[in-house]
Amino acid sequence: MPRFLITGGAGYIGSHMVRLLLDRGAQVVVFDDLSTGHRDLVAKGATLVRGSLSDPAALKDLFAAHGAFDAVFHFAARSLVGESVARPLAYWRDNLGGTLALVSAMVEAGVDRLIFSSTAAVYGVPETVPIPEGAPAAPINPYGETKRAIETMLKAAHRAHGLRSVSLRYFNAAGAHESGRIGEWHEPETHLIPNVLKAALGEAPAIRIFGTDYDTPDGTAVRDYVHVMDLVEAHALALAHLDAHDGAHVFNLGCAKGFSVREVIRAAETVVGRPIPVEEAPRRPGDPPVLVADSSRARELLGWRPTRSELERIIADAWAWHRQEAQSA
Template sequence: MNVLVVGGAGYIGSHCVVQLVEAGHRPVVVDNLAFGHRGAVKDGVPFYEADLGDREAMAKILKDEQIDIVMHFAAFTYVGESVTEPLKYYRNNVGATLELIQAMVDTGVNKFIFSSTCATFGVVESLPIVETLPQSPINPYGQTKLDLENALRAITKTSDFSAAIFRYFNAAGAAEDGSIGEDHQPETHLIPLCFDAATGRRGALKVFGSDYPTPDGTCLRDYVHVDDLSRAHIAVFDKLGTPGTCVDYNLGTGNPSSVLEVINAVKEVTGLDVPYEMDDRREGDPPALYADSKKANEELGWVPKYNDITSLVASAWKWHKDHPKGYDDK
């Protein structure tokens, strides 16, 4: 298939592009490079520097490249920024994405895979998190993702459009060959922050909260490898053949790790100390978040390859030790 990967120069999108090629598909990348990196897109993959909200440009690419299916990885994802700049998030995550969908409708491209988030659930009352739990986001980022989920449900009910929704937990890791990996500015993810503290690129890591009702008092989170996430997006292709289909899946290992467990895994993998200091809890941080991915397993045959924190950290370290400045090292 010809697959348009919007946000394909970003972290998860670039890994999915690699897997699409390996699976025999033909990816085409669109990215405005606001957060993506041109160096993350392999040679030979068609690349367009464009904005997903430019309906005319998107329609032309969809037609010229004879696109069969669209994958969306182009959201803004910083929770704190979404609170202080909500308009920026609604404009891109909702408004611009609807322009892309309209371009698809206008050109007869009717299969869409949407990158969503567990943040749509907000503070949950039970664990693990299953797809049927109430969705009640507590920040604008999560709300914009839920708004798009609801839009897709409405669109697929009244048209030939079909969609798949994937709710990620904590994406981590890097490609097995170490050629592409995680490079965010600013960086907010725990594992690369641990690497930066261990290598002296930043000061001591701050651990927010040590008195949670968890085994070691720190938050528990579900870390899922970026390649595992990518495989699910390809596995869902067969589900989108029936017009009007809308399916949703939570993607996580169901095997959460605490902040201190992640720090210890980084120490073990790197052989370096990770200086850290305890700080107060952050408002809105629940004690634990982890997925029940039984639905993805049963319907897509999806089983995470990386199911323990040490192997996932080792994968991420391979990239970071060779690219301490990210793609700027190339």
């Protein structure tokens, strides 16, 4: 039975990875400091070890107690762009420093396969859309800078120590597990789809549209949404890829199709069956007008086929989760 370490497994995307791996018969250890994650998102079959990657003693104990992992899926990070501008040193310490400590522990323990959560934020404001992996990595905030630095570090760890890795540059993760038992749970929530659904539930007075004067068909920003279960499936495929392909690889994960903020709100109104109040607001600094992935490499080389990422399906699954949460609150 394979044994995996999942850092950040109590968070949104990591908890879906935990479910997928348990469903496939693996043993799963979650390492999470619960700074933005939630104990309730961790499936019962997994072992939760509470600790921070920035705490050397906690990491040492983790590898001493559970160290013979077949691979590590590394989701744990700080990931709020605005906070990264206000508190860059916390991002360098926890994202780069935490990953450095993790990779060092892996090398010491002889664990040689890592799947890393990177981000479209490494591209900054792209020159070409859809964005291929070969586009310049020119992040415009400390969050993206720390992720780019980690990718560079993983290349060095491969050259010097033979650590195989895949950095997956996610575009916008959205949706929820089909059971409705786990889903997107960020506090504060900065992502569009959960905020649209919170407005639909009356938990917020309206959904704020940041920027209505972009050079896009309806003036609002365009993003590429991927269902979280399609996203975590790509991680399993990335791990299989490492069996046959030594190296430190990079893949985009997006659906190569963009939706504007207004299109997302319209699709959500169809799913929830009622109008959702909207408030127009100025652009947020650093928000690129369009972010859409060229994901042909993941499709060709990993064999990735997103099957749940139609916009209405993503929103319907997210809606089931948010409604259930609102009822149990």
